[in-house]
Amino acid sequence: MNRVIVLTPPGRAALATIRLEGSAVKDVLEKQLLRRSGNKFRFEVLPRPVLVRFPVGDGLYEEVILRVVNSETAELHCHGNPLLVETITAKFETFGFHRETWEQWIYRTEEDAIRAAARLALADAPTWTVTSILLDQYGGSFSRMIDKVENALIEGNWQEAADILHRLLSWERVGLHLTRPYKVVLVGPPNAGKSSILNWLVGYRRAIVDPTPGTTRDFVAAATVVEGWPVELYDTAGLRPPQDELEAEAIARTRRTASDADLVLLVLDRSTEWTADYARLREAWPEAVVILNKRDLPPGPGAWCEGLYLSTRIGEDRPVLLKALSQKLVPEPPPPGEAIPFTPDQVARLKEALAAVETRNRSMAVKALQSLKLKSSPLGNP
Numbered sequence: 001m002n003r004v005i006v007l008t009p010p011g012r013a014a015l016a017t018i019r020l021e022g023s024a025v026k027d028v029l030e031k032q033l034l035r036r037s038g039n040k041f042r043f044e045v046l047p048r049p050v051l052v053r054f055p056v057g058d059g060l061y062e063e064v065i066l067r068v069v070n071s072e073t074a075e076l077h078c079h080g081n082p083l084l085v086e087t088i089t090a091k092f093e094t095f096g097f098h099r100e101t102w103e104q105w106i107y108r109t110e111e112d113a114i115r116a117a118a119r120l121a122l123a124d125a126p127t128w129t130v131t132s133i134l135l136d137q138y139g140g141s142f143s144r145m146i147d148k149v150e151n152a153l154i155e156g157n158w159q160e161a162a163d164i165l166h167r168l169l170s171w172e173r174v175g176l177h178l179t180r181p182y183k184v185v186l187v188g189p190p191n192a193g194k195s196s197i198l199n200w201l202v203g204y205r206r207a208i209v210d211p212t213p214g215t216t217r218d219f220v221a222a223a224t225v226v227e228g229w230p231v232e233l234y235d236t237a238g239l240r241p242p243q244d245e246l247e248a249e250a251i252a253r254t255r256r257t258a259s260d261a262d263l264v265l266l267v268l269d270r271s272t273e274w275t276a277d278y279a280r281l282r283e284a285w286p287e288a289v290v291i292l293n294k295r296d297l298p299p300g301p302g303a304w305c306e307g308l309y310l311s312t313r314i315g316e317d318r319p320v321l322l323k324a325l326s327q328k329l330v331p332e333p334p335p336p337g338e339a340i341p342f343t344p345d346q347v348a349r350l351k352e353a354l355a356a357v358e359t360r361n362r363s364m365a366v367k368a369l370q371s372l373k374l375k376s377s378p379l380g381n382p
Helices: 025-032 082-094 101-111 111-122 127-140 141-156 158-169 170-174 193-201 245-259 276-284 317-327 344-358 362-373
Strands: 003-006 013-019 050-057 059-071 071-078 098-100 182-187 222-225 228-236 263-269 289-293
Touching: 013 025, 013 082, 013 245, 050 082, 059 082, 071 082, 082 098, 101 111, 111 141, 111 170, 111 362, 127 141, 127 182, 127 228, 141 158, 141 344, 141 362, 158 263, 158 344, 170 344, 182 193, 182 245, 182 317, 193 222, 193 228, 193 263, 193 289, 193 317, 222 317, 228 317, 263 276, 263 317, 263 344, 289 317, 344 362
Parallel strands: 003 098, 182 228, 182 263, 263 289
Antiparallel strands: 003 013, 013 071, 050 059, 059 071, 222 228
16 A cells, blocks of 8 residues: 655644655656756665655645655655645645555554554653653563563463552553643632642743632633643632622532542632631542642631641742642652553553453453554554
8 A cells, every 4th residue: 555644743844744655656756756957856765865846736846855765665854834735645645645644654653552652642742751751661661561461371470460460550640641631720718829829830820810809710721740740730719608600600610620630739828817618628628738828928827737838929939839749649750661551541451451360360361461562443542
């Protein structure tokens, strides 16, 4: 099959790469391309890329850089204008080339599903921490541990197989958040400083800060990084007896959003008096990181709970909060080279294998393990 693949991401860019594969590459390029001088192009494996002219219609030519990989593979590097990229790609379709996405190309060309999934995930890796972990999996850390489990099963060592599977699954939370940011929700009473803390953490004015209670009615979300881990922060409506139907709905949505958060930050104004309402909020989210905000002001009276005593006006308090969030989200970061499952499908297959091991069902365990590497989807989506 002859294929045309746009390897660069969609959207405007300085350059784009279009890959051609198949037996028709040589014939089509020789018929279409011209040398820069205007002479016909003769296809051959060249030691370095060359500048050529490609017809884009109505007697017009676009100068592109051609790299000949082998007798059936070449790459065209052109301007990244989406219209030009589409024009060139569509023209090859008229020559009988099948259009393939870059995801499909990766999934087809990688040796197994784990490497393909890791390479796909690397395209969206937001931080070096995430990138380094995914590179370990691409390099075989996860695959080698799967091989160890299979070998243990062949030798009849059920306990070793179970121990390895338990270790792999212990990284489920970390692994799944390599491709999906942690959801961190700020909750608390009005004017506790939730919006200020969100702005403080992301480093710019994302949320509106106003002294009027109830200013935040809808959610404000912002992406950031906490010590290498991708995080999405949510500022929410202040929790108090609602003043109208709109505020009642906003408060209900706040509680729903916090219920499925990976971490809740309970923000309380330390300059005010401790109240029964504060106590109820603390009881509602016992696992929350409590932020006792506004320590730049005189502390209010009452028997206050424990928490992080800080202020957005004090610069050295920011790294203290970031450290606390990181330790709560990832108490034990994985060591370099650790095998970590990073897709829901991988976690599901590992759980199937563990269940089979615990019932001494060798064939089902092996089947689940082998399915981890099997490339069964034509869409590049293991």
